Amino acid sequence: MPQTQPPQVNYLRLSITDRCNLRCVYCLPGTEFEKLPSREILSYEEFLRLAGVAAAVGLRKIRVTGGEPLVRQGVVDFLRRLTRVPGVAKVCLTTNGVLLADLAGDIFAAGVRHLNLSLDTLDAGRYAALTGGDHLARVLTGLERALALGFQPLKLNCVVLKGINDQELVDLARLARHEPLEVRFIEFMPMGAPERWQAHFLPMAEVKARLAELGPLTAVAAGPTAGPAELWQPAGFKGRLGFISPVSSHHCPTCNRLRLTAAGKLKPCLFAATELDVKEPLRRGASDAELAHLLREAVRHKARRPERSSPPTPGMARPMRSLGG
Ligand code: SAM
Numbered sequence: 001m002p003q004t005q006p007p008q009v010n011y012l013r014l015s016i017t018d019r020c021n022l023r024c025v026y027c028l029p030g031t032e033f034e035k036l037p038s039r040e041i042l043s044y045e046e047f048l049r050l051a052g053v054a055a056a057v058g059l060r061k062i063r064v065t066g067g068e069p070l071v072r073q074g075v076v077d078f079l080r081r082l083t084r085v086p087g088v089a090k091v092c093l094t095t096n097g098v099l100l101a102d103l104a105g106d107i108f109a110a111g112v113r114h115l116n117l118s119l120d121t122l123d124a125g126r127y128a129a130l131t132g133g134d135h136l137a138r139v140l141t142g143l144e145r146a147l148a149l150g151f152q153p154l155k156l157n158c159v160v161l162k163g164i165n166d167q168e169l170v171d172l173a174r175l176a177r178h179e180p181l182e183v184r185f186i187e188f189m190p191m192g193a194p195e196r197w198q199a200h201f202l203p204m205a206e207v208k209a210r211l212a213e214l215g216p217l218t219a220v221a222a223g224p225t226a227g228p229a230e231l232w233q234p235a236g237f238k239g240r241l242g243f244i245s246p247v248s249s250h251h252c253p254t255c256n257r258l259r260l261t262a263a264g265k266l267k268p269c270l271f272a273a274t275e276l277d278v279k280e281p282l283r284r285g286a287s288d289a290e291l292a293h294l295l296r297e298a299v300r301h302k303a304r305r306p307e308r309s310s311p312p313t314p315g316m317a318r319p320m321r322s323l324g325g
Pocket of ligand 1: 067159190
């Protein structure tokens with residue numbers, strides 16, 4: 001049997017809050033959810049300490065996410081400090097963009113250059129129905145601001161939902177025509193209600209077929225740290241398209257990341273129950289060596305884990321809000 005090469009795990013996602021200012025139907029449907037008590041959420045000091053230890057064990061790329069990271073007070077100062085943690089090579093941010101227009105300049109000045117912006121539709125009514133917030137114009141202003149400032153890479157995350165936004169795939173892709181953007185289409189993962197997923201899942205092969213009118217696509221070589229996105233460039237486009245198929249393809253061989261939840265649980269895999277608690281050791285005064293051991297244990301766990309043999313199924317994972325998407 002051929003041996004699967006363990007992925008080079010070099011990337012840590014920090015979910016700095018479980019709070020969010022949107023209620024996306026695929027992530028946080030409904031109006032309320034049980035929020036973590038503030039004391040259960042790691043402090044910025046705790047995240048910064050862990051980031052330093054993580055960098056020392058080779059996790060040198062760090063993404064700040066949530067929940068919605070920009071709703072946490074003091075986030076810009078945290079980002080500034082994170083970019084200065086010795087060993088941290090890249091600090092990336094994922095946001096829904098609702099607060100981006102106001103904060104983009106400060107985030108850029110803090111030293112962040114890698115920005116992912118979630119945008120599933122260009123229709124204001126559909127945006128409001130999908131996210132529970134009437135904020136499309138603000139998000140688009142945030143995107144313009146981010147382009148003007150020169151964030152690079154600047155990626156748009158678009159979760160494809162059959163019957164909801166799949167008529168807009170070509171329009172969304174065309175955002176990358178004149179701008180140096182990467183528009184990434186992401187398969188809807190079965191985190192929440194099974195009926196919703198069954199009704200709205202669209203496989204990536206179908207997404208690609210619907211983009212045929214853009215003309216021939218040229219494959220773009222993905223770098224060693226690109227993760228699971230398959231990259232393509234349509235003729236005449238300044239930017240490119242990314243296809244992320246967590247359901248219809250096996251990502252395990254290219255998955256290079258660990259996740260740390262806002263509550264301080266280290267997750268080697270989005271679809272596995274295993275979580276290693278780092279908050280308890282942190283708060284009882286564990287040494288850096290002990291924390292490094294925990295991080296290495298999570299990396300080893302990932303390498304040991306047999307490749308997922310079947311697609312993820314509804315209920316297999318918690319909503320992304322609590323995991324750090
Ligand atoms: N609030 C930020 C945002 O909206 O970008 C960061 C957190 S959000 C959980 C991170 C990413 O996860 C978003 O791009 C979102 O679209 C994606 N996501 C959430 N639930 C998903 C699901 N069920 N399937 C696929 N992607 C999902």
